[in-house]
Amino acid sequence: MQKPRTFIYGILLGLLGIVLFSSKAVMVKLAYKYDVDALSILLLRMLFSFPFYVVIAFIYRNKDIGVTLLKKDYTWVVFFGFVGYYLASYFDFVGLTYIKASLERIILFLYPTIVIILNKLFLKKRITKIQAGAIALTYLGIIITFWNEVAISGSNTLLGGFFILLSAIAYASYLVGSGWLIPKFGIMKFTSYAMIVSCFCVFVHYGISAQESIFGYPWQVYLLGLLIAVFSTVIPSYLVSASIKMINSSNFAIITGVGPISTIILAAIFLNETLTLLQFFGALMVIIGIFLVSLKKRNN
Template identity: 75%
Template sequence: METTKKQFWYGVLIGILGVVLFSSKAVMVKLAYGYHVDAISILLLRMLFSFPIYVGIAIAYRNKNTEATLVKKDYLWLCFFGVVGYYLASYFDFVGLKYIKASLERIILFLYPTIVLILNRVFLKRPITKIQAMAIALTYLGVVITFWDEVTLSGTETFIGAAFVLLSAITYATYLVGSGWLIPKFGVVQFTAYAMMVSCICVFVHYSLVSEVDLFSFSWQVYVLGFVIAMFATVIPSFLVSTSIKMISSSNFAIVAGIGPISTIILAAIFLNEILTGLQWFGALVVIAGILIVSLKKGK
């Protein structure tokens, strides 16, 4: 049945809420760093609070997708994509936020659709249209404008932070490209829950091996921020975004997703007193325009 106008706008509102909540993650991580906590510790708290939710989801949906025949290799690939797409991507992102503004992080992370196109071209031989190629060039020009202006303001540590966030975008794009054939076998909800569980276990092991910080030594604000990041910047928006895409289509959601960097910039200005220069605002808008062109062409 064709989606009614009322349902469509309801889907748009759900998508906006999901995007804004996702965008708040970087701001809350930066707030947590103000309480002298390291990247792996705040990532651990995020996973500890979200792990039971995903376990519950995995149990609830364990018999939902009975048509596909799953073999051992499918589960091995799922573990691999859980490591790459959620553990490594999250860890690189959290480390990068130690060095750069939350608003700049979101602009760089927003590059992942262009990286998906490039990976599809290199490994799957899928063509890139001239319009997409121009949009990719436009997007990276916007990043260079924003990034270079930030280097002059904040110094060379910006390179370190940007490199880690770019690694996050690359690993997440790799997950999107590689897991496409596997998701239908498990089902979207089940696959996401399993992959997140793998990611959580990786973080638990990482923390136990490298961290000498006592898990119970943080201030109460850190635990609150860890819980809020887990619930309101991870679990809830993941389902809001999935629902929105189902209601309005992925190509329409691509337009909604364009508010992500803008909402991060606004939230960072309110809670972190981060102010972008006029040149950085221009670069950010160029990036958003390029990504929208890429996403809409891909959606078609």
């Protein structure tokens, strides 16, 4: 049984990490105004992030938490680093070339429901009636918001939404895996290792497929790349890992409902994006669904 104070701290850390992660979509869309492609801005994100993770991994390399690590544990770290931060990030950045930031975050919110389903399938965690009802309400809200945008923006929204959905599935897999690997490695070591893996994946991807040099973009692109790396990658990645350890992956997945709302607000301020009344109604349904599921913590 979790201590109330620990649960509250876990929620607060998770909320801060979610808001910082949510700002990423807005900064990526700002970078796209300078004609930078998805892979290049992703490379800048990882290049600026890489030194932080290497230093932190070195500092915590000998930290022993009393658990014997096996070769398969490291194999899982590589797998989840590949899937959870490389594939999820790449699909997300590509999807953002087709749809607006506020819609991206709403669609990406599907991953909490995927987390719960994966936890049910692989970790045998029970889905409560409150969770099931709230998930259904949340899906309905997302569908309303998404299809209204298709009517407004056309078929490219479907393609962008498909890539964001792939990102949601990949990131959900990471959340489920990190839930049982973090206690073995510790928060700092696991997050650093997983992110180093994802950085190398992006470096290899860029080296194989890039058509243009990473040099020559306006200075604003590199500044945005640095901001994305520090405030939307490094800092929130550790906050999220800490939150997952304190409240478990299912509870963390639920509070991510704050993400769409913070992105909508930031997109309105910095990108002049607007949502229709129907889309706001769909977002409200998402919020209500999140509130209903959050009631589950009273039973923990």
